[in-house]
Amino acid sequence: MQLEFTLNGMVRRLDVEPDETLLDVVRERLGLTGTKEGCDEGECGACTVLIDDRPVDSCIYPALAVEGLAVRTVEALSAPDGALSHLQRAFVDRAAVQCGFCTPGLLMTLTALLESNQNPSSSEVDDAIAGNICRCTGYSAIREAVRRAVEEVSA
Amino acid sequence: MFRAVTTVDAALRALDELGPGAQVIAGGTDVMIQRMTGSLSKSEPLVHIGRISEMRGVSLGSESITIGALSTHRDIRTDPILAAHLPSFVQASSTVGGWQTQEVGTIGGNVCNASPAADLGAPLLMAQATLVLVSSGGERRLQAADFFLGRRQTALEFGELLTAIEVPIPAPGSWETYIKIGRRSAMEVAIVGLAARFVVDGAVSAARLAFCSVAPRPMRVPDAEVSLVGTMLEDEAIAAAGRLCASAVSPIDDQRATASYRTSVVPRLVRQAAEACRSELV
Numbered sequence: 045m046q047l048e049f050t051l052n053g054m055v056r057r058l059d060v061e062p063d064e065t066l067l068d069v070v071r072e073r074l075g076l077t078g079t080k081e082g083c084d085e086g087e088c089g090a091c092t093v094l095i096d097d098r099p100v101d102s103c104i105y106p107a108l109a110v111e112g113l114a115v116r117t118v119e120a121l122s123a124p125d126g127a128l129s130h131l132q133r134a135f136v137d138r139a140a141v142q143c144g145f146c147t148p149g150l151l152m153t154l155t156a157l158l159e160s161n162q163n164p165s166s167s168e169v170d171d172a173i174a175g176n177i178c179r180c181t182g183y184s185a186i187r188e189a190v191r192r193a194v195e196e197v198s199a
Numbered sequence: 200m201f202r203a204v205t206t207v208d209a210a211l212r213a214l215d216e217l218g219p220g221a222q223v224i225a226g227g228t229d230v231m232i233q234r235m236t237g238s239l240s241k242s243e244p245l246v247h248i249g250r251i252s253e254m255r256g257v258s259l260g261s262e263s264i265t266i267g268a269l270s271t272h273r274d275i276r277t278d279p280i281l282a283a284h285l286p287s288f289v290q291a292s293s294t295v296g297g298w299q300t301q302e303v304g305t306i307g308g309n310v311c312n313a314s315p316a317a318d319l320g321a322p323l324l325m326a327q328a329t330l331v332l333v334s335s336g337g338e339r340r341l342q343a344a345d346f347f348l349g350r351r352q353t354a355l356e357f358g359e360l361l362t363a364i365e366v367p368i369p370a371p372g373s374w375e376t377y378i379k380i381g382r383r384s385a386m387e388v389a390i391v392g393l394a395a396r397f398v399v400d401g402a403v404s405a406a407r408l409a410f411c412s413v414a415p416r417p418m419r420v421p422d423a424e425v426s427l428v429g430t431m432l433e434d435e436a437i438a439a440a441g442r443l444c445a446s447a448v449s450p451i452d453d454q455r456a457t458a459s460y461r462t463s464v465v466p467r468l469v470r471q472a473a474e475a476c477r478s479e480l481v
Binding site: 084086101105111171172174175 | 244
């Protein structure tokens with residue numbers, strides 16, 4: 045079936061099957077491999093993308109349900125010249141990345157949080173990323189990175 | 200086949216046309232996984248109802264609150280009407296998965312999927328909600344107690360769509376909560392969940408206790424509810440109600456917990472809910 049949607053600002057049209065997931069379309073059909081497949085059952089958040097600015101697990105989301113909507117993946121976070129977003133920069137500076145597999149999903153969820161709430165409390169941060177599993181960092185560096193990104197934006 | 204519809208009428212026509220195998224999908228957080236793992240057949244058509252706007256949102260009537268079946272868990276946890284009148288619904292939706300699941304998962308999906316652990320099943324039963332089921336032949340209304348038939352079994356018939364859930368506005372003096380035990384505090388399927396309501400007018404004039412994840416379907420414990428009427432939620436009254444609940448449930452062993460653990464947790468949840476109510480109201 046024909047699908048038309050916006051991916052990182054570009055209109056994309058392609059034929060997809062009813063059971064193809066948004067993750068399959070983004071990675072396998074359109075070649076954007078920044079979004080990761082972790083659990084493949086909506087538990088770990090590694091595949092988080094933003095659909096009309098809302099975080100969604102793309103591994104269990106039917107691609108055909110994004111008809112006409114705007115999808116953003118981790119590839120859209122940096123500027124066209126490659127400059128990292130405040131949040132990405134803070135992840136690097138605070139060493140909030142170890143193996144890195146959960147990082148694209150965490151960045152997308154936290155981007156959605158910071159776009160809707162410019163100064164989240166620590167409990168709001170924890171609640172937002174409850175669905176993003178990181179097995180390396182213990183989350184402390186991730187929390188510090190969010191705090192730094194908030195301070196930089198408000199500075 | 201993936202048929203996307205944007206009105207209830209179009210959904211009902213699609214269901215009639217595609218026949219009994221058609222699968223209704225909204226947020227997809229259960230349906231997609233069940234099609235991937237084979238518990239639903241991938242060869243059957245999907246009817247995508249996620250964008251039927253008339254089925255989304257919460258409205259306050261004179262005697263009841265209507266929750267559109269496509270209201271997401273995010274909608275419910277942030278809704279001011281529900282926060283004011285039905286906080287147990289807000290608490291239940293807040294514990295369903297993470298943000299990603301709450302953003303697309305719906306109350307109607309949670310209810311129709313009818314997992315024994317479905318968080319919203321307990322508050323629906325506790326609040327004596329009515330489910331509005333619509334088909335091309337008309338509309339019928341079922342009490343939550345008559346809707347849940349067993350594990351993943353509901354009274355929904357082929358060609359019917361759950362469009363809304365109507366919940367009576369609680370009586371003055373009502374206090375309610377939803378408490379859930381999981382292995383951690385987020386992203387958990389309930390090991391045991393309890394929706395409790397106490398109506399307090401000096402003493403307790405009515406109590407309702409509805410559990411999920413301790414039986415094939417959500418269940419109330421009428422004996423325990425009655426035992427609390429007329430009490431001031433004294434420790435001994437709470438303990439007695441807890442014992443009645445523990446003897447009423449019929450949990451199973453599964454990968455999340457043993458039946459005996461679940462049974463031992465049941466009276467503790469009753470105590471936690473009743474003590475919280477007592478500290479505020481009695």
